Amino acid sequence: MSIQLAAKQLRDRVAPLFEKNFTHLGELGAAASVWQNGKSVLELQGGFRDAKRERHWTTDTIVLFWSATKGLGSACLLHLLHERGIELTRRVAELWPEFAQSGKSEITLAQLLSHQGGLCALDNAVDVTDYPAVIAALEKQAPLWPPGTAHGYHARTFGFLLDELVRRIAGITTSEYWRKTFADPLNLDIWIGLPDSEQNRVATIYAAKADGPVVPAEFYRDLATPGTLARKTFTSPRGLHAVSAMNSKENRAMPIVSFVGIGSTASLAKFYAMLANGGELNGFRFFAEETIAQMSTTLVSGIDRVFQISTAFSAGFMKDPPDSARRIFGPSPLAFGHPGAGGSHAFADPEHSISFAYVMNQMEQSLLPNEKSLRLVEAIYR
Numbered sequence: 001m002s003i004q005l006a007a008k009q010l011r012d013r014v015a016p017l018f019e020k021n022f023t024h025l026g027e028l029g030a031a032a033s034v035w036q037n038g039k040s041v042l043e044l045q046g047g048f049r050d051a052k053r054e055r056h057w058t059t060d061t062i063v064l065f066w067s068a069t070k071g072l073g074s075a076c077l078l079h080l081l082h083e084r085g086i087e088l089t090r091r092v093a094e095l096w097p098e099f100a101q102s103g104k105s106e107i108t109l110a111q112l113l114s115h116q117g118g119l120c121a122l123d124n125a126v127d128v129t130d131y132p133a134v135i136a137a138l139e140k141q142a143p144l145w146p147p148g149t150a151h152g153y154h155a156r157t158f159g160f161l162l163d164e165l166v167r168r169i170a171g172i173t174t175s176e177y178w179r180k181t182f183a184d185p186l187n188l189d190i191w192i193g194l195p196d197s198e199q200n201r202v203a204t205i206y207a208a209k210a211d212g213p214v215v216p217a218e219f220y221r222d223l224a225t226p227g228t229l230a231r232k233t234f235t236s237p238r239g240l241h242a243v244s245a246m247n248s249k250e251n252r253a254m255p256i257v258s259f260v261g262i263g264s265t266a267s268l269a270k271f272y273a274m275l276a277n278g279g280e281l282n283g284f285r286f287f288a289e290e291t292i293a294q295m296s297t298t299l300v301s302g303i304d305r306v307f308q309i310s311t312a313f314s315a316g317f318m319k320d321p322p323d324s325a326r327r328i329f330g331p332s333p334l335a336f337g338h339p340g341a342g343g344s345h346a347f348a349d350p351e352h353s354i355s356f357a358y359v360m361n362q363m364e365q366s367l368l369p370n371e372k373s374l375r376l377v378e379a380i381y382r
Contacts, residue, residue: 003352003381005036013379018044021372029057029203030360032376033269037353038277043266049203049361062189062264063203063359064246067155068346069192069261071338072271073162074113074316075287075295076177080169081109082291088113088315096168102142111148112161114299114313118143119161120154120306121232128237129254134160137237144229145305151313152305155233159258162316175255186281188271190263193255202252202262207243208342208365215366218308233306243363259341265359268346272337272355276348296334296350307367328369330354330381345369345377356380 014032021027029047033040049055081088086095088110093100099107107117122141126133138160145152154161163174170177175192183190191198214220222230235241245251246260254260274280275295279287294315301312301321312319317336320327329335329347337347337356342363348355358373369377 003354005034005041005354005380007041010034010042010380013382014042014376015044017375017379018046022047025372026209026362027360027372028206028362029061029063030358030372031057031061031265032358032373033265033356034380035269035273035276035355038273038281040266040270040273045265051204051206057203057361059264059266060201061203062191062194062198062201062262063344063361064205064252064260064262065268065344065346065359066259066261066340066342068268068338068340068344068359069257069259070158070162071317071346072178072182072190072192072261073159073166073174073257074338075271075275076174076181077113077162077166078291078294078315079181079287080166080177082288084169086169088294092117092165095165098139101139104141104143104147107143107147109165110299110315113315115151115154115158115304116149116300117147117154117161118145118150118152119157120144120152121229122157122236126237128156128239128256130237131160131163134237135164138164150305151300151302151311152229153233153307153311155306156237156258159256160237163255163257173255174257182271182286185284185286186270186274188263188267190261190267190271192257192261194249194252194260194262196249196253198262199249199252203361204247205243206362208363215370216307216309219306219367220365222308230306230308261340265357268359269355269357272346272348272357273353276350276353276355278350278353292350295336295348309367326374328374328377330356330377339369342366343370343372345373354380 031045034042122137124137166174222228304311310321312321332351334351335349346357
């Protein structure tokens with residue numbers, strides 16, 4: 001069934017729910033954006049950039065959106081692979097020879113991009129801000145399960161794996177590739193590593209409040225327990241664990257592809273609008289159809305070894321698993337995206353040419369997008 005979004009009706013459905021995020025669900029500052037057929041159909045923003053409620057959230061506000069950065073990094077690598085004619089069936093070690101150590105010689109790009117490589121945690125204690133040390137640790141690391149036999153979310157290592165492949169193939173960082181290939185041509189207000197010139201526009205990010213619910217409880221229990229896979233995954237590479245640390249200019253400036261994407265919701269939705277529109281926007285083609293298909297096609301689905309719930313991944317993006325009780329990317333099986341810690345959310349729906357993004361600065365303890373964005377997503381398709 002074809003879905004066509006009319007701006008007024010969409011606003012009538014979504015805006016009251018967005019407002020309730022502030023009046024009933026404890027939102028501090030947030031913005032939401034919906035696009036269809038390559039054009040914006042709804043932009044909402046409200047609340048404050050700071051807990052003192054002195055600085056209003058405006059259209060010019062940008063914010064850290066954590067792991068939603070992984071979708072941008074994945075798009076960069078997939079674009080580069082297509083440009084160089086490199087298939088996802090190729091082995092990572094063909095492009096990055098040192099990666100072959102410790103039983104990793106047969107891991108394919110497809111397995112790496114879909115969190116099947118077993119490299120979600122590091123045995124060597126290295127700092128997340130020391131890029132060469134992290135790469136050396138990844139090269140020496142033995143897989144934590146036989147690659148291709150299971151999957152588990154690579155919370156911190158994933159961005160480094162992407163970044164090193166981009167550097168090996170293109171000779172520049174993923175942050176540079178992002179600006180050159182997508183951000184500048186599309187005029188996107190999104191940065192992987194924020195320059196000084198943009199620092200005064202950033203909303204302060206706040207950790208989840210201790211009295212809130214935690215979902216899923218089993219994961220958060222393991223996250224607090226030394227020695228568990230969840231704990232190892234989210235603490236390696238080590239450093240920058242405190243949410244407040246990401247409010248410093250120095251840390252915001254670090255081009256860490258796993259979790260230092262900072263930008264506006266309109267630009268995040270605009271990027272996904274291009275993906276939802278077959279890889280085209282404003283008359284320019286950025287992706288071939290086969291690359292969009294790689295983003296849309298599920299490569300692995302089932303119980304996630306890290307999250308301990310059912311998850312699904314395509315090449316670099318998250319999908320709704322077939323057995324999911326509640327769809328976070330809308331009703332289409334082709335939809336894909338990537339959420340971020342605490343509630344940020346973004347996805348593309350190529351079947352209906354719809355994209356959506358939600359960003360905020362008051363985090364919640366939830367692995368996946370929560371009520372604040374999911375109620376909006378459901379209203380879009382109602």
